[in-house]
Structure formats: structure tokens, C-alpha cells
Amino acid sequence: MNVYDFYITPDEYETAKENGVSPKLLEIRVRRLAWNKERAIQTPPHAKKSIKDWVEMAESNGICYSTLRYRINRLGWEPERAATQPLQDRACMAKYASECSRKYAASYQRLAEKNGIPERTYHRRMKNGWDPQVAATRAPMTSSEIGLLTKEKRHFKRLFLKKKGAVANG
Known part of the structure; x- marks a missing residue:
């Protein structure tokens, strides 16, 4: 990057002006946003949508100004939808x-x-x-049912161990 990439000549200001780009916007694009000069000069600025007519309607619907602007500018909603669609309930x-x-x-x-x-x-x-x-x-087992089941398991293990021991001794 060259130091002169940030210098804007008077001819470039004129060309930008012909394309609808103001000198201030051109400087912001080149010096702050680091656009290359050709892109900064040739790209026309976005058309701003006037939302003055919708502000009052939005406020009557419980939508604050910043939410209205966010919906229109960032989300790309139409102003009517942005001003009338109710806010979402968190619950x-x-x-x-x-x-x-x-x-x-x-x-x-x-x-x-x-x-x-x-x-x-x-x-x-x-x-x-x-x-x-x-x-x-299926209903949960009661304490007595659990106790009986545990008792049966112990009895089964004892039988199994006795058989195993009997086979090993025999």
C-alpha cells in the first residue's frame, strides 16, 4: 500500500461528484474504510429511506425509533412492516x-x-x-418392591456362586 493511495486529487473529487458521491463520503471511504479509490469514486451512495412519516405510527405501536431504524436499515424491512409489526415477547x-x-x-x-x-x-x-x-x-416401584427385587438378586447371586464353587471343587 502506498501513501498516495490515500491522496485524492481534485479530478477524482470531480469524478466522484458526477457519480453522486460527496467529498466527505469519498474521504471517509478512502481514508477510514480503506476502499480503493476507484471503488470509492464509482460506487454511488445508498438511497436513504425517509422514515419521518413512520416514526409516529411506530411509537403508537410501542416500537422505539432505534428499533424502527434497525428494522429498515439492517434487516431490510419495508417501513410499513417495520412500524406495525409488534415486538416479540421474551417469554x-x-x-x-x-x-x-x-x-x-x-x-x-x-x-x-x-x-x-x-x-x-x-x-x-x-x-x-x-x-x-x-x-x-409404568408406575415407579415402591420401596418394598425395590427391596424384594434386591433380595431376589442377592438370592440368585448366591445360587450362582454356589454352583460355580461346586463345579470348581468337583
Whole structure:
């Protein structure tokens, strides 16, 4: 890059003026934005949209001026849409995001709640590969059922170990 790349000659100012580029805009493009001079001179400025007529309507709809400008200039909306479309409710957006990121179907989740199955139990069952219908409908075991199951497992292990020991001794 050469130092003279930032120097703008009087002829270049004239050429830019013919293309609708003001001297101030030309200087900003060349010196601050580091455009090459040819592009800075040849590219016409963007046509600004007047939003004075829409400001009052936007404010009556609860849309602030900066939001109106952002919608028109950055998002490319038409002024009428930018001034009339209501702002998004954060709670509604959070609910939508939550539904989109849901891992398990909401219908089975509600069925599990209806059947008295805690959410944590339902999620653990799904994580362990249960069928969603079974995970949502099978009632959790009581403490006594868990105790009986544990007792049966211990009894089964003792039988298994005795047989194994008997075979090894025999």
C-alpha cells in the first residue's frame, strides 16, 4: 500500500461528484474504510429511506425509533412492516426456544406427569433406552418392591456362586 493511495486529487473529487458521491463520503471511504479509490469514486451512495412519516405510527405501536431504524436499515424491512409489526415477547420466545430444543416428545412428558411419574424418572428411563409409551405409563416401584427385587438378586447371586464353587471343587 502506498501513501498516495490515500491522496485524492481534485479530478477524482470531480469524478466522484458526477457519480453522486460527496467529498466527505469519498474521504471517509478512502481514508477510514480503506476502499480503493476507484471503488470509492464509482460506487454511488445508498438511497436513504425517509422514515419521518413512520416514526409516529411506530411509537403508537410501542416500537422505539432505534428499533424502527434497525428494522429498515439492517434487516431490510419495508417501513410499513417495520412500524406495525409488534415486538416479540421474551417469554413467548423463550417458550418457543424451549420447545425447539426438547429432546423427548411433550405428549409423553404430559402423560408421565398425569400418571404420577416424576420428570427426572421419565428422563432417566428415556436415557436408558425405554420405549416412550412404557416410560410414561409404568408406575415407579415402591420401596418394598425395590427391596424384594434386591433380595431376589442377592438370592440368585448366591445360587450362582454356589454352583460355580461346586463345579470348581468337583
